[in-house]
Amino acid sequence: MDKLPELDLIWEQTLGWSPTPAHKNTFEQLYQEILEANRQFNLTRITSPRDFWEKHLWDSLAGVISPLLPRDQPLQVIDIGTGAGFPGIPIAIAFPHWQVTLLDSTRKKVNFLNNLSQHLHLTNVKAIAARAEELQKDQQYQNHYDLALIRAVGSATVCTEYTLPLVKKGGLAILYRGYWSVEENNELDKNLTTLSGKIETIQELTTPLSQSTRHYLCLRKV
Ligand code: SAM
Numbered sequence: 001m002d003k004l005p006e007l008d009l010i011w012e013q014t015l016g017w018s019p020t021p022a023h024k025n026t027f028e029q030l031y032q033e034i035l036e037a038n039r040q041f042n043l044t045r046i047t048s049p050r051d052f053w054e055k056h057l058w059d060s061l062a063g064v065i066s067p068l069l070p071r072d073q074p075l076q077v078i079d080i081g082t083g084a085g086f087p088g089i090p091i092a093i094a095f096p097h098w099q100v101t102l103l104d105s106t107r108k109k110v111n112f113l114n115n116l117s118q119h120l121h122l123t124n125v126k127a128i129a130a131r132a133e134e135l136q137k138d139q140q141y142q143n144h145y146d147l148a149l150i151r152a153v154g155s156a157t158v159c160t161e162y163t164l165p166l167v168k169k170g171g172l173a174i175l176y177r178g179y180w181s182v183e184e185n186n187e188l189d190k191n192l193t194t195l196s197g198k199i200e201t202i203q204e205l206t207t208p209l210s211q212s213t214r215h216y217l218c219l220r221k222v
Contacts, residue, residue, distance in 0.1 A: 002049045004031050004057075010208045014058070015065045019094070026093045026120055027057055033116055034084055041108065043084040054209045060087030061094055062205055063149065063174050063216045071095065075146040078103060080132045080162050081153035085113050087176065088149065092117075092125045101145075102127040103135060132162035143168045151176035156188045156217065164195045164221055172200065173219040180204075180215035188217075198222055 004027060012018045019027065031052055037043055046055045064087070065071075075098045079088030082102040092100040102113050102125060113127035128135070135141045148163035148171075156175055163173035177184075180202065192198060200220045207214060 001032075002035075004028055004049050004053050007053060007208075011058075014205070014208050015062060017061065017065050017094070023093055026122075027090070029120055030085075030089060030093070030116070033119060037084075037112055037116075043109070043112070044086075050209055054207050056084075056086050057090050058208065059151075059176065059214060060090040062214065063087055063151075063176050064091055064095075064147075066201070066203065066216070066218065068172065068200060068218055069147070072097075074098065076144065077101065077147045077149065078141075078145045078166055079149045080159075080166075081105075081150060082113065082127070083109060083152075085116065087151055089113075089116070089120075089122070089125070091149070092122050093120070096122075096124055098124060098147075100125050103130060103132060105129065105131045132166075136162075136165035141166055146171045148173045149176070150174075156184050157191045160188065160191065160195055160197060160219065164197045164219065167221045169196075169221055171221050173197070173221070175217040175219065177215040177217060179213060180217070192219070196222055 008018055034043060046052055077098050078101045080103050082088045082104050088100050088102045104110050107129045110127045110129040117125040145166050148167050150159045150163050153159055159175045167173055197219045200218045203216045205214050
């Protein structure tokens with residue numbers, strides 16, 4: 001059976017955060033459950049232990065380990081277009097005092113995620129089947145979250161349109177991007193004012209195993 005690599009030093013050196021033995025157990029369980037479910041239906045193409053560690057675990061946490069985020073406070077978080085639970089699930093494991101809502105338009109994925117959360121004893125996670133455009137019309141969810149996350153769902157403008165309406169004033173949206181160009185930046189800048197947002201920071205990191213570029217755009221709702 002393939003197991004996740006032990007890369008404690010890399011966590012510490014790159015993100016200044018180290019998983020506890022309990023975190024590592026739950027990450028391993030998460031990995032095994034996803035591999036198992038992947039045999040029944042297509043959840044993710046990232047399945048080798050090192051790829052899973054880097055592209056699903058490390059990348060998910062890299063987006064939120066930032067001085068801008070009050071890590072010790074109990075935040076209301078939503079992960080939009082979560083798919084197999086990324087970045088939301090690793091974040092819920094690492095920060096059990098954050099309440100994490102996983103949103104996806106595919107019912108089958110949401111059912112999987114609710115079962116997975118039960119198996120992993122993640123009492124701070126709930127998954128909802130809905131489209132982001134629909135959810136933001138619902139008063140219960142509109143302007144509700146401290147933090148909205150989105151990875152691999154569409155253009156930066158679309159990601160902003162999906163996230164910011166769900167974030168409360170003063171809250172943050174984090175867009176997980178690979179390559180980031182001046183053109184994308186200009187396009188986003190043009191659309192941000194109508195969505196009551198501003199770019200707070202853009203963090204560029206190199207992934208520790210395959211040396212790929214990642215950008216984490218942090219937007220503030222104003
Ligand atoms: N965020 C995950 C990741 O990075 O591994 C999954 C990315 S996957 C490419 C995109 C996911 O977004 C799919 O699971 C899809 O069902 C969901 N999705 C696409 N449009 C959506 C929308 N408007 N509202 C909610 N979910 C959406």
